[in-house]
Amino acid sequence: MEIIPGFSLYRGLYEFGQYAFSGTAMGTSGMEWTNLSDPVNGMRTVLIIMVIEWAILLPLAFYLDQVSSLGGGLRKRLLISLKCFKKRAASFRRYSFGRQGSKVVVEMENPDTTQEREVVEQLLLEPSANHAIISDNLTKVYHGKDGNPDKLAVRGLSLALPKGQCFGMLGPNGAGKTSFISMMIGLIPPTSGTAYVHGMDIRTDMNEIYTNMGVCPQHDLLWETLTGREHLLFYGRLKNLKGAELLKATDDSLKSVNLFRGGVGDKQVGKYSGGMKRRLSVAISLIGDPKVVFMDEPSTGLDPASRNNLWSVVKEAKKNRAIILTSIHLS
Ligand SMILES: Nc1ncnc2c1ncn2[C@@H]1O[C@H](COP(=O)(O)OP(=O)(O)OP(=O)(O)O)[C@@H](O)[C@H]1O
Numbered sequence: 001m002e003i004i005p006g007f008s009l010y011r012g013l014y015e016f017g018q019y020a021f022s023g024t025a026m027g028t029s030g031m032e033w034t035n036l037s038d039p040v041n042g043m044r045t046v047l048i049i050m051v052i053e054w055a056i057l058l059p060l061a062f063y064l065d066q067v068s069s070l071g072g073g074l075r076k077r078l079l080i081s082l083k084c085f086k087k088r089a090a091s092f093r094r095y096s097f098g099r100q101g102s103k104v105v106v107e108m109e110n111p112d113t114t115q116e117r118e119v120v121e122q123l124l125l126e127p128s129a130n131h132a133i134i135s136d137n138l139t140k141v142y143h144g145k146d147g148n149p150d151k152l153a154v155r156g157l158s159l160a161l162p163k164g165q166c167f168g169m170l171g172p173n174g175a176g177k178t179s180f181i182s183m184m185i186g187l188i189p190p191t192s193g194t195a196y197v198h199g200m201d202i203r204t205d206m207n208e209i210y211t212n213m214g215v216c217p218q219h220d221l222l223w224e225t226l227t228g229r230e231h232l233l234f235y236g237r238l239k240n241l242k243g244a245e246l247l248k249a250t251d252d253s254l255k256s257v258n259l260f261r262g263g264v265g266d267k268q269v270g271k272y273s274g275g276m277k278r279r280l281s282v283a284i285s286l287i288g289d290p291k292v293v294f295m296d297e298p299s300t301g302l303d304p305a306s307r308n309n310l311w312s313v314v315k316e317a318k319k320n321r322a323i324i325l326t327s328i329h330l331s
Pocket residue numbers: 142151152153171172173174175176177178179180
């Protein structure tokens with residue numbers, strides 16, 4: 001009977017109780033360490049059974065808990081591991097196999113993705129000063145809370161971006177664009193993989209990377225009571241611009257995003273339309289000549305004319321830097 005966990009626990013507690021009762025009645029000290037090896041009370045056997053059962057049942061319970069709370073998450077992780085293994089075996093083409101109900105799912109990597117991954121692998125072996133951004137198998141999994149399954153937001157993203165190029169990430173809402181940008185700008189850590197900005201690792205060298213980085217966040221982070229110009233002066237100073245250089249950079253920025261004429265740049269941001277705020281956020285990300293710029297959906301809320309203007313700003317800005325921007329618009 002003691003083989004059943006509940007009974008072995010009961011038996012152990014029962015023996016403890018018996019010793020405690022007789023100890024109280026006879027004035028002895030109850031169960032002692034030496035009593036554990038007494039074959040009459042069977043405590044040694046009970047303890048051995050319990051230790052063995054704990055060693056087996058605890059990992060089993062943990063496993064079952066993971067499977068039930070993660071849903072398909074665990075399976076996905078197994079698929080990712082399988083992919084990594086296959087990558088080493090055959091780098092030119094990758095497949096992963098999994099089962100969904102009774103259907104077999106075959107996942108085949110796009111040849112472009114495979115090619116980009118190979119470029120990254122090569123660059124990591126022989127670093128090139130020409131590449132501003134290298135993302136190496138960057139992955140983000142948000143761990144589910146309160147019984148929710150894990151969410152794989154970015155899966156093994158590899159890309160290499162040389163200076164002077166603008167890379168557009170196109171995808172619908174929820175595709176993982178913001179998660180990628182958030183990892184690149186140090187807001188959230190990657191779950192696995194890493195990325196390098198001018199050879200600096202985003203996991204360890206974020207402070208150095210910030211000095212050469214511009215960011216246009218998905219949601220405008222502006223002060224309603226400051227003017228557009230004051231924002232640019234503030235961020236310009238953070239980028240070490242001073243005096244006449246700072247004033248010129250501010251004017252140029254306002255002009256580049258059409259916020260100069262008519263004194264618009266000197267109005268409080270609280271009076272700006274959504275599109276004007278977006279353009280100011282873009283200007284802020286470019287001030288101070290950052291070598292790497294991340295723009296998360298910079299064209300959101302812009303009318304077609306402003307959007308065209310934004311693309312020409314980006315085209316001009318990419319000349320001496322690398323830009324990664326996300327968008328849900330094909331245009
Ligand atoms: N903090 C979080 N915790 C859990 N899941 C998250 C978290 N942030 C994002 N997600 C999920 O990760 C997935 C990718 O989200 P992400 O915001 O990166 O996508 P996106 O392409 O930028 O879309 P959007 O334009 O709507 O922001 C989505 O399914 C989202 O619900």
